[in-house]
Amino acid sequence: xxxxxxxxxxxxxxxxxxxxxxxxxxxxxxxxxxxxxxxxxxxxxxxxxxxxxxxxxxxxxxxxxxxxxxxxxxxxxxxxxxxxxxxxxxxxxxxxxxxxxxxxxxxxxxxxxxxxxxxxxxxxxxxxxxxxxxxxxxxxxxxxxxxxxxxxxxxxxxxxxxxxxxxxxxxxxxxxxxxxxxxxxxxxxxxxxxxxxxxxxxxxxxxxxxxxxxxxxxxxxxxxxxxxxxxxxxxxxxxxxxxxxxxxxxxxxxxxxxxxxxxxxxxxxxxxxxxxxxxxxxxxxxxxxxxxxxxxxxxxxxxxxxxxxxxxxxxxxxxxxxxxxxxxxxxxxxxxxxxxxxxxxxxxxxxxxxxxxxxxxxxxxxxxxxxxxxxxxxxxxxxxxxxxxxxxxxxxxxxxxxxxxxxxxxxxxxxxxxxxxxxxxxxxxxxxxxxxxxxxxxxxxxxxxxxxxxxxxxxxxxxxxxxxxxxxxxxx
RNA sequence: CGGGGAAUGGCGCAGUUUGGCAGCGCGCACGGUUUGGGACCGUGAGGUCCCGGGUUCAAAUCCCGGUUCCCCGACCA
Numbered sequence: 001x002x003x004x005x006x007x008x009x010x011x012x013x014x015x016x017x018x019x020x021x022x023x024x025x026x027x028x029x030x031x032x033x034x035x036x037x038x039x040x041x042x043x044x045x046x047x048x049x050x051x052x053x054x055x056x057x058x059x060x061x062x063x064x065x066x067x068x069x070x071x072x073x074x075x076x077x078x079x080x081x082x083x084x085x086x087x088x089x090x091x092x093x094x095x096x097x098x099x100x101x102x103x104x105x106x107x108x109x110x111x112x113x114x115x116x117x118x119x120x121x122x123x124x125x126x127x128x129x130x131x132x133x134x135x136x137x138x139x140x141x142x143x144x145x146x147x148x149x150x151x152x153x154x155x156x157x158x159x160x161x162x163x164x165x166x167x168x169x170x171x172x173x174x175x176x177x178x179x180x181x182x183x184x185x186x187x188x189x190x191x192x193x194x195x196x197x198x199x200x201x202x203x204x205x206x207x208x209x210x211x212x213x214x215x216x217x218x219x220x221x222x223x224x225x226x227x228x229x230x231x232x233x234x235x236x237x238x239x240x241x242x243x244x245x246x247x248x249x250x251x252x253x254x255x256x257x258x259x260x261x262x263x264x265x266x267x268x269x270x271x272x273x274x275x276x277x278x279x280x281x282x283x284x285x286x287x288x289x290x291x292x293x294x295x296x297x298x299x300x301x302x303x304x305x306x307x308x309x310x311x312x313x314x315x316x317x318x319x320x321x322x323x324x325x326x327x328x329x330x331x332x333x334x335x336x337x338x339x340x341x342x343x344x345x346x347x348x349x350x351x352x353x354x355x356x357x358x359x360x361x362x363x364x365x366x367x368x369x370x371x372x373x374x375x376x377x378x379x380x381x382x383x384x385x386x387x388x389x390x391x392x393x394x395x396x397x398x399x400x401x402x403x404x405x406x407x408x409x410x411x412x413x414x415x416x417x418x419x420x421x422x423x424x425x426x427x428x429x430x431x432x433x434x435x436x437x438x439x440x441x442x443x444x445x446x447x448x449x450x451x452x453x454x455x456x457x458x459x460x461x462x463x464x465x466x467x468x469x470x471x472x473x474x475x476x
Numbered sequence: 477c478g479g480g481g482a483a484u485g486g487c488g489c490a491g492u493u494u495g496g497c498a499g500c501g502c503g504c505a506c507g508g509u510u511u512g513g514g515a516c517c518g519u520g521a522g523g524u525c526c527c528g529g530g531u532u533c534a535a536a537u538c539c540c541g542g543u544u545c546c547c548c549g550a551c552c553a
Binding site: 003010012013016020021027029031083086087108137139141142143148149153155210221222223224225257258259260261262290292293294295298327328329330331332333334335337346348349350351358360366367370442476 | 546549
């Protein structure tokens with residue numbers, strides 16, 4: 001009586017099943033939009049809070065900007081408008097009257113923030129400006145999928161302005177590192193940091209960096225981006241400052257974002273045929289207590305012990321839930337596995353008598369993951385177990401990814417490799433090369449990883465000598 | 477936006493070919509027996525058959541138009 005399609009049978013269907021059955025999200029009555037339900041939102045909040053902490057720790061502040069952007073703003077940066085106009089939602093009527101100037105619903109906020117920065121920045125003393133915004137944006141996508149690609153999506157967008165390119169470049173890399181650390185340390189998702197190829201970079205950026213992850217079906221997911229905008233937006237919006245030498249100079253700006261797509265990554269990287277497997281650090285419920293009893297007198301004794309364990313765990317800072325629903329234990333075991341709760345505490349009459357509990361871990365399914373331990377010191381034991389599970393999930397994901405990346409040196413090898421994983425291939429950073437490979441293999445240039453083994457190769461398409469290899473894979 | 481599939485109670489589906497009482501499993505409510513890996517019996521609630529038109533004595537079923545979802549392509553966080 002499985003509620004889920006198996007991953008091997010149909011990964012895409014499995015993904016949708018998990019989202020529904022684990023109560024993460026529901027479809028909204030609007031094309032391509034989803035409703036995030038409390039359990040899913042709680043997971044997003046946990047991820048968001050960790051990321052927000054990292055932003056604050058690197059000197060950034062949060063602020064809010066309008067969701068409506070005058071069309072003329074988007075038109076000011078040529079590449080930017082070219083990239084985004086096909087997916088804009090535009091408001092033409094307000095208060096029952098035709099608007100003089102249509103307003104785009106923000107697809108991203110570089111332009112309106114650039115406009116504001118131009119007013120705020122006058123002197124080198126005003127720099128750097130380090131602002132982040134948590135908001136939602138709208139992009140009219142043709143093909144949508146919960147969390148991975150929705151018409152409206154929630155994310156954060158950081159926007160900074162600096163006096164020199166040296167500073168702005170540092171910022172771009174700093175935030176890429178923040179994303180990679182968040183993915184690794186909190187979401188247990190190993191990522192590869194890299195530079196986007198010319199054809200894949202953000203509309204209006206000089207260069208774009210991303211973190212790329214491998215999902216459970218060996219497809220790639222771009223999980224966050226960090227852009228070096230050069231002086232493009234500073235020029236378009238007149239973001240200038242008076243330097244120490246009393247000359248006016250253009251600022252250098254950056255932008256960087258991570259969306260709730262990362263939540264999709266957590267599902268697809270860790271999930272198994274029983275459902276979600278959540279890393280303890282971000283799990284809405286870290287431990288669930290399942291009481292087991294046959295009759296009223298057993299119930300009284302078991303519930304008393306369960307309550308006491310609940311209080312202890314909670315006071316030790318563990319996000320714990322006591323499942324007192326009128327369901328059989330077996331049902332609850334499966335239910336919480338589906339929802340990805342990392343640790344399960346089972347307590348029955350025998351445990352009450354022995355002063356023990358049965359401890360089950362989600363990352364090791366079935367009875368293999370179960371052990372019987374004393375109630376004394378349970379909170380400490382569970383806290384340690386969280387760390388084991390957290391690092392275990394990361395390790396599993398890393399092993400899986402590394403086992404599915406092949407270094408190739410010919411086009412034929414690349415074609416074969418991307419049928420079942422990633423390929424690391426020497427290529428020229430040339431849109432024509434990207435396009436040809438995509439056309440013929442369906443795989444795209446994910447990035448030129450920052451960590452490169454030094455060497456000289458021949459581009460597998462053009463035969464030209466190259467010093468870098470790029471990661472290719474089929475992508476979401 | 478192009479090609480293919482689908483939409484029937486909360487979920488999964490049958491019924492559509494050949495028009496004729498809207499059904500099944502799970503879930504839900506209540507009562508009882510159960511409870512250490514998805515319990516069982518009984519009773520019951522729950523439906524604009526995706527939406528809008530049309531044909532017909534009669535439409536879930538046939539015709540026209542639209543919407544949404546899934547899969548495959550082109551665009552993207």
